[in-house]
Amino acid sequence: MMSQQKNVSTDLLAPHLHEQRPTALSGFQFVLRSIGLVASLIGIAIASFVAIKIHKTWGFVFVSTLLPFFLDTAEVAALISRRTQKFSLHRVNPFVLMGLDAITIGLLIWSFFMLIFDKWGKTQAMSTVGYTADPYNGIEMWLAVTLGASHVALLVFDVVDCCSRRTATVKKAPDQISLPRRGPSNHSYNRSYSAGGVGDVEWG
Secondary structure, eight states, rough: HHHHHHHHHHHHHHHHHHHOOTHHHHHHHHHHHHHHHHHHHHHHHHHHHHHIIIIOOHHHHHHHHHHHHOOOOOHHHHHHHHHHHHSSOOOHHHHHHHHHHHHHHHHHHHHHHHHHHHHHHHHHHOSOOOOTTHHHHHHHHHHHHHHHHHHHHHHHHHHHHHHHHHHEEEHHHHHGOOOOOOSSOHHHHHHEEEEEHHOOOOOO
16 A cells, blocks of 8 residues: 555656756757758858859759758747747657758768768869869868757757657656556556657647
């Protein structure tokens, strides 16, 4: 009887512990998303300048910067609206957000190596004419490193944020109170899983 009351009281206090999420997490995400937004915008501008003035099209740069540009823009707008409470913009689903951040990191790695091959490969192949896009090539590589580092950190924050919200949702369910039982019950396991399903995660 004493162990049953201890389990009930512990689980009833758990939701309050999980609901109090640190506000610094959203602040870090806002800063990193802002850095990614500015870096991707600069990368798109430089790639467009190179395509217009030097007639050198870096398609991989456009592909690897457009996705983080739109993603970071949407997240920054949602975080601002959440802070000011003037607009009703919702953030991206956490599982979709983790997938998009992972795809962004992969595209930036691909773009970085393509820029390396483009720089040194073209310089060695063109012996008579200099490679005029060389300064912009180096800038694009540094921008790719900045974007990649920020999105790696954002991916970690996404996982932490998603797990904390899912844990809070599971703990809020009234049938999650831990009671001593004689053997494993498939019925209670199914109830626990359904209470903390993917669709029950609140986001934004």
